[in-house]
Amino acid sequence: MNSKITVIGAGNGGQAISAYCASMGLSVCLYNRNLRRFSYKNRQLTVELRGAIKTTATISLLTDDIQEAVKFGDIIMVVTTATAHRNIAEQISPYLKDGQIIILNPGRTCGVLEFNAVLSMSDKRVYLAEAQTLVYACRELSPGVVNVIGVKDKVLLSGRTKQETDYVLSVIQSVFPCFIPATNLLETGLENIGAIFHPPIVIFNAASIERNNEFYFYRDMTPEISDFIIELDKERLRTGAAYNISLMPVFEWIKYAYPSTYGNTLCERMKNNPAYYDIKGPGSLFTRQLTEDIPTGLIPISELAAKAKVETPLMNAIITISSSLLGVDFRKIGRTLENMGLQNLNKEDIINAIS
Numbered sequence: 001m002n003s004k005i006t007v008i009g010a011g012n013g014g015q016a017i018s019a020y021c022a023s024m025g026l027s028v029c030l031y032n033r034n035l036r037r038f039s040y041k042n043r044q045l046t047v048e049l050r051g052a053i054k055t056t057a058t059i060s061l062l063t064d065d066i067q068e069a070v071k072f073g074d075i076i077m078v079v080t081t082a083t084a085h086r087n088i089a090e091q092i093s094p095y096l097k098d099g100q101i102i103i104l105n106p107g108r109t110c111g112v113l114e115f116n117a118v119l120s121m122s123d124k125r126v127y128l129a130e131a132q133t134l135v136y137a138c139r140e141l142s143p144g145v146v147n148v149i150g151v152k153d154k155v156l157l158s159g160r161t162k163q164e165t166d167y168v169l170s171v172i173q174s175v176f177p178c179f180i181p182a183t184n185l186l187e188t189g190l191e192n193i194g195a196i197f198h199p200p201i202v203i204f205n206a207a208s209i210e211r212n213n214e215f216y217f218y219r220d221m222t223p224e225i226s227d228f229i230i231e232l233d234k235e236r237l238r239t240g241a242a243y244n245i246s247l248m249p250v251f252e253w254i255k256y257a258y259p260s261t262y263g264n265t266l267c268e269r270m271k272n273n274p275a276y277y278d279i280k281g282p283g284s285l286f287t288r289q290l291t292e293d294i295p296t297g298l299i300p301i302s303e304l305a306a307k308a309k310v311e312t313p314l315m316n317a318i319i320t321i322s323s324s325l326l327g328v329d330f331r332k333i334g335r336t337l338e339n340m341g342l343q344n345l346n347k348e349d350i351i352n353a354i355s
Contacts, residue, residue: 001174006031006073008066008088009080010038013105015146016138017077019047022057024175029061031069037143038062050141051148052275070095075103075172079134081288082108082296086339089118096124101168103157104130108296110189112160113340113354120341129168132156132188133257135178137275150275151178152257156191158182160354183245185354190240190304193253195297196233197270198289199318200225202282206325209285218276226267228314235312239301242308243351285326294322299334307337308347 010032107130240247263269
């Protein structure tokens with residue numbers, strides 16, 4: 001592939017993706033709204049990847065100019081928190097060119113629909129897709145040095161239509177062969193496993209987090225919490241079934257995404273996943289495992305469920321508790337049916353709209 005790559009977002013995932021693409025010989029632009037923490041020369045940044053991927057690569061262009069970044073790339077990889085998707089869409093919309101590919105890494109739940117609601121006001125014809133999850137489990141050790149803890153073997157990807165999905169995959173799979181086609185956007189959106197894993201673990205460890213007691217996010221899993229996660233996941237599975245999507249239970253997904261994982265229970269698999277082993281708990285309750293996974297994960301899943309008359313009492317309880325705990329009205333700021341352009345559609349219309 002000779003395409004130029006623009007990566008928007010220079011956090012853990014953005015640095016990892018940009019360095020990997022550069023190591024493959026591609027010309028890469030990395031955009032971040034603030035460059036103060038990076039040490040670079042002549043607007044080029046050297047990034048070292050350690051762990052599961054060992055390479056050092058030079059990013060062709062490091063910039064804080066969104067116009068420059070958008071005009072650089074044939075493929076735009078958006079690697080920001082999903083809560084930033086609407087704002088990113090608004091920023092890049094004036095500078096897009098016909099034929100560009102935009103991939104949300106990841107979309108969380110139906111990020112493409114929120115992105116599309118903004119881009120629909122543009123006359124540019126672009127391709128738009130979302131990944132079900134980030135390809136890498138990774139952590140920044142220091143600016144320009146990222147530890148890649150694990151690489152997922154299979155990551156679902158979907159565009160707005162099957163034809164769009166097929167085209168995006170035909171371009172991107174030579175660089176990221178892990179991307180495989182999803183049935184549609186509801187599959188990538190409802191396979192948002194992070195929204196099922198993360199909030200319960202944070203909430204049930206809230207006191208430890210506030211006391212700054214260090215713990216391992218997955219390795220310190222208990223049977224009771226993992227059983228709760230399985231019950232929460234059943235609400236997601238029932239929602240998928242209502243939309244004719246056969247979703248993968250969390251117990252199976254963790255082995256699917258990380259084949260080296262082992263264990264006879266979800267608790268054992270979470271404890272024994274090498275990619276999860278050294279991930280520590282957050283230092284604050286204001287962690288993206290709530291501030292992102294609630295508004296762009298549990299909120300849209302619960303709204304899709306309600307539209308299909310599927311009851312989600314555990315999901316709704318987590319949303320309510322998290323909103324009260326953080327003093328944030330996640331129902332108000334979250335990814336709703338309205339800002340995904342689905343508020344006036346019934347369940348059957350939604351299924352037809354994303355087929």
